[in-house]
Amino acid sequence: MALRTITKEGDPILRKVCRPVTEFNERLWTVLDDMAETMHHADGVGLAGPQISYLRRVVVIDVGEGVIEMINPEIVEVSKETQYCREGCLSVPGKWGMTTRPVKIKAKAQDRHGNWFEVEGEQLLAQAICHELEHLDGKLFIDIVEEWLKPEDLEEQDDRK
Numbered sequence: 001m002a003l004r005t006i007t008k009e010g011d012p013i014l015r016k017v018c019r020p021v022t023e024f025n026e027r028l029w030t031v032l033d034d035m036a037e038t039m040h041h042a043d044g045v046g047l048a049g050p051q052i053s054y055l056r057r058v059v060v061i062d063v064g065e066g067v068i069e070m071i072n073p074e075i076v077e078v079s080k081e082t083q084y085c086r087e088g089c090l091s092v093p094g095k096w097g098m099t100t101r102p103v104k105i106k107a108k109a110q111d112r113h114g115n116w117f118e119v120e121g122e123q124l125l126a127q128a129i130c131h132e133l134e135h136l137d138g139k140l141f142i143d144i145v146e147e148w149l150k151p152e153d154l155e156e157q158d159d160r161k
C-alpha cells in the first residue's frame with residue numbers, strides 16, 4: 001500500500017465527471033487499498049477517486065465503523081428529514097462550513113469484486129455518502145455551503161472528508 005497525493009481545490013481534476021469502473025481487478029484493489037490508507041493517514045472520514053487523481057467512480061468511507069468501499073455508487077433513497085452539518089474536505093484544507101444534508105440515505109454500490117450491495121446510513125454516514133458521491137460528479141461541498149465557519153468555531157471540528 002502507498003499514500004497518494006491528495007488533489008486540492010483549484011485542480012481541474014476535482015471538477016471532472018468520473019467514468020464507471022468496468023474491471024474489478026488487482027489494479028482496482030491497489031487503488032482502493034491506497035485510498036483507505038491515504039484517508040486514514042489524513043484523518044479523513046471519506047475519500048473519492050478524483051481526490052487521488054483517479055477519475056473513476058470509487059469512494060472509500062470510514063466514519064469509525066470500518067472502511068466501506070463503494071464502486072459505481074448510486075443513491076437509492078433520501079429522507080425528507082434533513083440535518084445541518086459541519087462539513088470539510090481533505091481537498092479543501094482549513095475551510096469548514098455548514099451544509100444541509102438528508103439525515104438518512106440508502107445507496108447501492110458494487111464491492112471490489114463487482115457484487116452489488118446496499119448501504120443505509122444515518123447522520124455522519126449519510127453526510128459522508130452524499131459528500132463523496134458528489135465528488136464523482138465534480139462537485140465540492142464549497143458549492144453548497146450555507147454558512148462558513150470561523151476559526152474559533154472549529155476547535156472541536158474533526159469531520160474531514
Ligand code: NI
Pocket residue numbers: 088089090091131135161
Ligand atoms: Ni471531500
